Amino acid sequence: MHLIVFARAPELGRVKSRLAAAIGRDSALRIYETLLDHTIGIATHFDFSIHLEGESSLILPVLDRAGIREPYLKEQTGENLGDRMIAAILSELDLHDRVILVGSDIPDLSTDVISQCDRLLLENDLIFGPAHDGGFYLLGVHKGADTEEILRSLFSGMEWSHNSVLAELLARARDLEKNVTLGPVLQDLDNASDLANWLSENQGSLKSRIQKTVPDVRVIIPVLNEAENLPVVIRGLTAVFPFRQIICVDNGSTDGSAEIARSLGAHVLESARGYGNACLAGMDWVKNQGGADVILFADADCADKPQDAVSVVGAVLRGADFALVERIPEEEGALLPHARFGNWLSTSLIALFFGHSYRDLGPLRAIRFASLLSLEMEDRNFGWTVEMQIRAVRRGLKIVEIPGGYRKRLYGASKVSATIMGSIRAGLIILRTVGREVWRDRGASWAKRRKRNHHPSK
Numbered sequence: 001m002h003l004i005v006f007a008r009a010p011e012l013g014r015v016k017s018r019l020a021a022a023i024g025r026d027s028a029l030r031i032y033e034t035l036l037d038h039t040i041g042i043a044t045h046f047d048f049s050i051h052l053e054g055e056s057s058l059i060l061p062v063l064d065r066a067g068i069r070e071p072y073l074k075e076q077t078g079e080n081l082g083d084r085m086i087a088a089i090l091s092e093l094d095l096h097d098r099v100i101l102v103g104s105d106i107p108d109l110s111t112d113v114i115s116q117c118d119r120l121l122l123e124n125d126l127i128f129g130p131a132h133d134g135g136f137y138l139l140g141v142h143k144g145a146d147t148e149e150i151l152r153s154l155f156s157g158m159e160w161s162h163n164s165v166l167a168e169l170l171a172r173a174r175d176l177e178k179n180v181t182l183g184p185v186l187q188d189l190d191n192a193s194d195l196a197n198w199l200s201e202n203q204g205s206l207k208s209r210i211q212k213t214v215p216d217v218r219v220i221i222p223v224l225n226e227a228e229n230l231p232v233v234i235r236g237l238t239a240v241f242p243f244r245q246i247i248c249v250d251n252g253s254t255d256g257s258a259e260i261a262r263s264l265g266a267h268v269l270e271s272a273r274g275y276g277n278a279c280l281a282g283m284d285w286v287k288n289q290g291g292a293d294v295i296l297f298a299d300a301d302c303a304d305k306p307q308d309a310v311s312v313v314g315a316v317l318r319g320a321d322f323a324l325v326e327r328i329p330e331e332e333g334a335l336l337p338h339a340r341f342g343n344w345l346s347t348s349l350i351a352l353f354f355g356h357s358y359r360d361l362g363p364l365r366a367i368r369f370a371s372l373l374s375l376e377m378e379d380r381n382f383g384w385t386v387e388m389q390i391r392a393v394r395r396g397l398k399i400v401e402i403p404g405g406y407r408k409r410l411y412g413a414s415k416v417s418a419t420i421m422g423s424i425r426a427g428l429i430i431l432r433t434v435g436r437e438v439w440r441d442r443g444a445s446w447a448k449r450r451k452r453n454h455h456p457s458k
Contacts, residue, residue, distance in 0.1 A: 001118045002096035003046040004088050005039055006076075007104035008032075009054025010062065016105070022192035022241065022310050023215055024317035030213035031189065033062065035105040038206055040066045045111045047096075051076050051088040082155030085139070089151065093143045098122075100140040102129070107198060107206055108186045109137065117183040125150075126173055129183040133194070134163030137186055150176060192310050196242040215293045215317055216244045217366075218286050219309075222278030224251040226300035227260050228411035234264045236306035237298065241313060244292065247285060248300070249278035257300075276384035280377065292369045293317075301409035303334065304364040308404035312366040321397035324365035324389075327406035334406050346386050346430050353438045356393040359401055361385045361430075371397055383433030390437045 008015055010033045013025050020028035040050070040062060049072040052059060056073055063071045074091065078084035085101060092099045098121055100114060113129070121127045121140040129138025141147060154172050158165070173180045187198050199211060219237060223230065234246055248261035249269045258268045271281035279297060286292050294316050296309055308325045315323035329335045347358040363385060375391040377384070392399055 001046065001098045001100060001121075002092050003043055003048040003114065004092055004099060004101040005043050005048060005050045005104055006085065006088060006101050007036060007039075007050055007052050007059070009052055009056065009058040010036060011054055011058055014054065016190070018191045019189060019195065021318070022314040023195070024314075027213050027215055027317070031195075031210055032105060034206070034209050034213060035107060035189070036062050037065055038107065039102065039104045039109060040068070042109060042111055042114065043102075044068065046114065048072070049074055049092065051084075053084070081160050082158050086148070086151045086155060089139075089141060090148055093141070093147060097143050098140065099143075100127075100138060103137045103188070106131070106137045106186050106188055107202070107210070113184055113186070114138075120181045120183065123179075124181040125178040126180045127183055128166060128169065128180065130166055130185045131188045132185060133188060133190060134167065135161075135165045135188070136169070137188060138183055150178065192241045192314075193239060196238060196240060199242050200238070211242075214242050214244075216291075217241070217294045217296060217313055217317075218282075218292045219243050219246040219296045219298055220279060220282035220286075221246065221248045221266075221298050221300050222251055222275050222282075223248045223253060223257050223261065223300050224273075225253045225255045225257060225412065227253070227255040227257045229300050229302045229409065230257060230260050231264060232302050232410060233298070233300050234261065234266055236302075237309060238265070240306045241310050243296070247282045249282045251275075251278050272380075274380045275382050276377070276380040276387075279384055280380065283372065283377070286369065287373070294366055295369050295372055296366045297363060299363045302411070303407050303409050304362075305405045305407070308364060308402070309366075311402045311404065312364065312400075315400045315402060316366045316368055319398065320400040321371045322365070322367045322388075322392045323400040323402060324360070325362045325404035325406075326360040326401045327362045328403050330405045330407050334408050342430065346434060349431075349434050349438075350386070350390055350393070353434070354390055354393045356389075356399065358389055361389065362404070362406075364404065367392075367397075371395070379433055382429045386430050387433050387437065390434070394437075 010029060012029050015032040016028035044066060051074045053076040076084040077087045089099050089101055100117060102109060117127050117129060117138055117140055125142060127140040128136045131137045153176055154169055170180060187194060189195050189198060199207060237243060237246060246266040247269060248266045249271050250258040251271060252273050261268050269281050269285055271277045294313055296313055298309060312323040312325055327335060343361050346361055351357045374395055375388060377387060379387040
């Protein structure tokens with residue numbers, strides 16, 4: 001049996017594009033390099049070759065780490081993925097009776113898996129290694145007079161990168177009346193959810209190496225009597241992104257919220273009442289722990305969609321300083337009329353006095369930790385969100401707003417928008433915060449003008 005490692009050169013911006021959208025191109029590249037190291041290390045136990053797409057010099061450090069001095073590298077040829085796989089397999093079948101082709105980025109690939117698949121291939125015409133996402137990580141074939149015809153029938157006109165690729169290939173193989181078997185189902189790491197799931201279920205040195213490449217993103221969730229919502233919120237977040245830590249800041253709950261958060265793996269802090277107090281307590285904790293790359297602020301009411309958290313975190317890791325979700329209601333009553341009015345008034349005042357047109361004061365927001373510290377946040381109540389947005393403008397941060405779905409809270413009633421009076425109180429706090437920031441801004445401008453116009457007597 002001859003093993004083909006089907007790889008792409010580890011080039012920034014050209015590998016793991018879906019994962020890069022969530023964790024940034026640098027981290028995605030480092031994860032790919034780690035997986036490539038892992039795969040080539042396995043390949044060295046077999047007669048193997050590497051069929052590469054891209055600049056061959058980029059893979060040489062990986063080969064050096066594997067101790068391969070005279071690598072057997074070949075260039076992939078063909079207009080599409082199917083043509084390139086066919087060309088690679090046929091070129092090796094000129095010299096070998098059986099060929100197994102594997103992808104280069106499967107963390108659970110092992111010598112045992114490949115050996116198992118080779119044994120199964122001896123008794124079948126074809127073998128596929130199924131991936132969790134509906135694709136495949138392995139293809140094994142025999143040398144035969146009709147091998148090229150079989151491969152072209154399998155791959156001709158295929159559309160790749162969707163969750164029924166393997167199902168379609170198996171149907172085509174059955175139409176060709178070929179004996180097909182399947183190897184073990186393995187997880188690939190194509191997106192942030194895959195990565196979060198794999199890290200949560202595995203141990204060992206490969207996990208440690210991959211975890212070191214993942215950006216340090218912490219979540220801060222202010223919590224006040226959210227016992228029913230917390231399991232949904234925390235599980236939803238941990239399922240979509242490999243957050244380093246979820247910090248629930250208990251704001252005086254009486255329903256056991258803190259105990260539930262701990263049981264779900266969150267780190268629990270306590271703070272004085274007030275939304276801003278909770279956020280400040282979470283910030284202080286992260287700072288005392290040595291900092292982080294990015295902080296995600298989220299509410300505990302299940303109104304925001306977990307995938308939108310990935311979007312704002314990804315925007316920051318791709319270059320923004322501050323990203324927040326513009327809430328787009330997906331159901332009746334998700335964003336009540338008085339809340340809509342308050343958002344409109346606040347964002348209009350920010351545009352008028354500070355020159356930046358926000359579309360919302362949405363609570364789901366991600367910010368670089370260094371940028372967050374530079375804002376010198378102070379507000380201890382519901383003025384926190386508008387204070388952050390004003391100071392982000394004043395500080396000159398790169399700001400991104402991303403439309404996201406918004407629903408009614410899952411359980412319980414909002415502490416703010418459930419009643420008109422609650423909304424009025426929160427609205428007054430927000431307006432007072434805007435007024436305070438305007439006064440500070442104007443005061444600083446006046447002080448600069450006075451200093452500029454002051455000429456001390458000689």
